[in-house]
Amino acid sequence: MRLDKYIARSRVVELSGTDLKSALGELLDASIAKFPDLKKDSLLRGLLQRESTMTTYLGLGVSLPHVRVKMGRRYVIAIGRSREGIAQEGSPDGEKIHIIVMLLADERARNYLQVLASVARLVKEPDFVRSLTEAADIDEFHDKLLVGAGGLLSRPVQAQQNRINRLMIREADRVARGAGCGAIMVFGDTFVGGIQPGAWFPKSKTILVTRNLIEVDDDEDEVTEVIQVRSFSDQRLAQLRSAIFVALTRELISFNDRICCVGGIAGSNQFDTVVIVDVEREFQTLLSGHADLLPDDVKPEVLERVLAIAVELAVEGREGKPVGCLFVLGDAGRVEKLIKPLVLNPFYGYKEEDRNILSPFMDETVKEFSSIDGAFIIRGDGVVMSAGSLIQATDTDHALPSGLGSRHAAAAAVSVATQCISIVVSSSTGQVTLFRRGVMLPLTEKR
Secondary structure: OOHHHHOOHHHEEEOOOOEHHHHHHHHHHHHHHHOOOOOHHHHHHHHHHHHHHOOOEEEOOEEOOEEEEOOOOOEEEEEEEEEEEEEOOOOHHHOOEEEEEEEEEEOOOOOHHHHHHHHHHHOOOHHHHHHHHOOOOHHHHHHHHHHHHOOOOOOOOOOOOOHHHHHHHHHHHHHHHHOOOOEEEEEHHHOOOOOOHHHOOOOOOEEEEEOOOOOOOOOOOOOOEEEEOOOOOOOOOOOHHHHHHHHHHOOOOOOOOEEEEEEOOOOOOOOOEEEEEEHHHHOHHHHOOOOOOOOOOOOHHHHHHHHHHHHHHHHOOEOOEOOOEEEEEOOHHHHHHHEEEOOOOOOOOOOOOOOEOOOOOHHHHHHHHOOOOOEEEEOOOOEEEEEEEEEOOOOOOOOOOOOOOHHHHHHHHHHHHOOOEEEEEOOOOOOEEEEEOOEEEEOOOOO
């Protein structure tokens, strides 16, 4: 989403208030000056009420207060900076807030959580936030904000075009056409600074795989699909299986496709590998005679978000160690008949919107509760139903490799008993494994 379309200079202000209520009042005043139908008092109550329920602090001195109301436009964004800093409950060690991004959304806006996530991703980049905080005046602040929101800061530069890279690109194009490949998958982390592969393969569907967030505009001539897959390995094509799985769930490719993959060692600035992958053969065991890899009730973006959190737990863990945890996604009605709580459900009583995995404020919450024994039960639309749930399902038809414990056994069993996908993070190896119909698919290698 291009956030710059919703940012106006009149709603970017230097804040004078020293508390959150007065700062929000200033941002609402700036918004009402353009949209006089907005009701300041009710909006302020709604913003403060949400804040009392769950903090909107994102870290790095940035807060993202938001509320949904009935209004005549989809979104209104107002942004303020405070040089002195503003006290806000929920910030660690009393850290002060220096940037407030206020988002007002119409209650009928369908992609509200996705917009909220886009805003959150923008203001989670340390270099970008630092540039805003250190801006000389509010005009410079607005200019830098507009550049970042327009995606220019995250636009990749062209890869180093040395002789070997040109040869690899040319031969990959020939191999892809000769093998009848449905798409070319380029692993962008090979290059420091990113790449723009769309121009290299103009006659083929191009999929860029990267650990970095890159948004490509639909109106650009060189359209490249982007799959964000994090990896903790510097090996060639380490993200391959996860990237193909995500591409399948998004329907960017089909099971009958062949994919030409081009990559190299991460950060080497040198392509050195071309691989042809027969998708059906790669996932034949997982399919088990079925064509539906993704359960009917599970949204692709929800699966991607759960995978991202799982990999982050494997990479970062808690206190430097991988955290073993289990996510059960989809078919929640039948899954709930096979579980019992090990602890009081920490998500009970919250609005569905506040406990949706797509919300950027859920990341840290899920990571904190990942240390609780038991599974996260997540509905197909992303709503987290419970944590700390004991899986009571059995599977006698699928033998697991030696070395896998009760968490993997429970994941396999529940994926047989219901139409769900289960995802496991191993506490000993950090490996992320997906289960569908009892069949396991390792998505990352062991650490």
